[in-house]
Amino acid sequence: MSARKFSPPLAAPPFRLNPVLLRYEVVTDLAAAERIVPAWNELLDRSICNRAFSSPIWFLAACQVQPELTPWLALAWRDECLAGVLPLAVRPETQDAVFPNSMSNYNDLIVANGNGAAGAGLFEFAVSERVHFRRLDLKWVRQDSNLAAALHALSGRRELEGCYFSDREYFYIALPPTPAEYLASRSRVFRKGVSRILRRAAAEGLTMNELTPADLPPERLVELFLSLHFSRFGEKSAFRPGLPNSPFAKLALPILFAERRLHAFAVSKEDKILALDLSFRGARSLCTWNGGYPPSAECWSPGRLLVLSGIQRASQLGLEEYDLLRGNQEWKASWANRSRTVGRIVLEL
Structure with missing residues (x-):
């Protein structure tokens, strides 16, 4: 520093x-x-x-x-x-x-x-x-x-x-007018990968949608989030027992979801939620924060499906950015077209 x-x-x-x-x-x-x-x-x-x-x-x-x-x-x-x-x-x-x-x-x-x-x-x-x-x-x-x-x-x-x-x-995506224009700006290999996972998701009956408090009670959303996050990260989870983050999530996230300051995106199969991403609203952005899914869902690339859902929603809301927030992971760099x-x-x- x-x-x-x-x-x-x-x-x-x-x-x-x-x-x-x-x-x-x-x-x-x-x-x-x-x-x-x-x-x-x-x-x-x-x-x-x-x-x-x-x-x-x-x-x-x-x-x-x-x-x-x-x-x-x-x-x-x-x-x-x-x-x-x-x-x-x-x-x-x-x-x-x-x-x-x-x-x-x-x-x-x-x-x-x-x-x-x-x-x-x-x-x-x-x-x-x-x-x-x-x-x-x-x-x-x-x-x-x-x-x-x-x-x-x-x-x-x-x-x-x-x-x-x-x-x-921090990596982020400066959004063009449509998601299609964003994808067109990425490499041929990137676009082929996105097309492949979307075809497989459709063929195997997966759906991507945004959840609202009418779909899922706010307290239930937090329970599901904590369960899926631990399923993905295990003892490396930032929300594992013994840390203040889990009780913090139980206090803050239901209210943020009810107030629509938190957007929840899900990948589901036969009405069962397999993967979840929680994103927060910025003044001009949608910010992907945390999520999770079990190892059994890895084959469908749920993380990529959730990012696509978030980009789509940010575009629908007329926002300027899809923010990948803190972290220099390779997957963030692959999606980003800007950093701050x-x-x-x-x-x-």
Whole structure:
């Protein structure tokens, strides 16, 4: 990981900071945090942030399953309207302020799209609250995020110089107008492979479809997901017993599915679901997150069938990207036509 001063492509912030118009609050009690869930969701839907990773239930569930963390939720208000949210937690043993869940792939400060002044003001407030933590360690920050814009707006502050670290590349698909055009852009070998698995799926009675809460109760979806994920990965599963990820999934995923921030894609045979992929909505993207299937289903290449379903749905929704998220696996590289740098903000206070 190499340090470099963060320098987004903007020549200058397109706004002027005016913190007088904002008041700030820190919430460290989850019951108090729950009271702003409707306002948080409404703000999230007007933002550029991922609709799951930046959601209130993601934060609340992460804090509930990690009681060793102290919630530190920074809020910006304009009159009685919620204008900004920075959902952090503090590790008491190190006094680091972090985004509290490792299963997130993108983390950000939440403000309405175009309201960079509120984001910069809220981040400046958080940095000033150094009595509560010694260091900010913020992972999985995109270069086009609200946090990146806030850093740029505050770039005159010496203590913020060199606090952004490029970490890794994420693969994604920049979607052309139709899935057919995307496939036409891939190699002949790739296209032949896709045609082969689709023919076999059709010949053997497999179907691909998106599940909704009307098809499958949200709690049942999570049970099925955990079962199929463990079937595929066994003791390497990130959701195996003993880790906080499984109880986190049981708390967060049913709500995200019910709110349609989570899209579930299935491969089925004779009404039995063989494979499952869970994808989250971004502002302009659909992001494939996690899934699973048993070894007995490997012969049908269910992972590829699920990606095809996700691309089709993203296109139907008029989205710009199908995001393959964190991980440099070869299969992701084979589908991707773009990548983006995601980094980390480390700031000693």
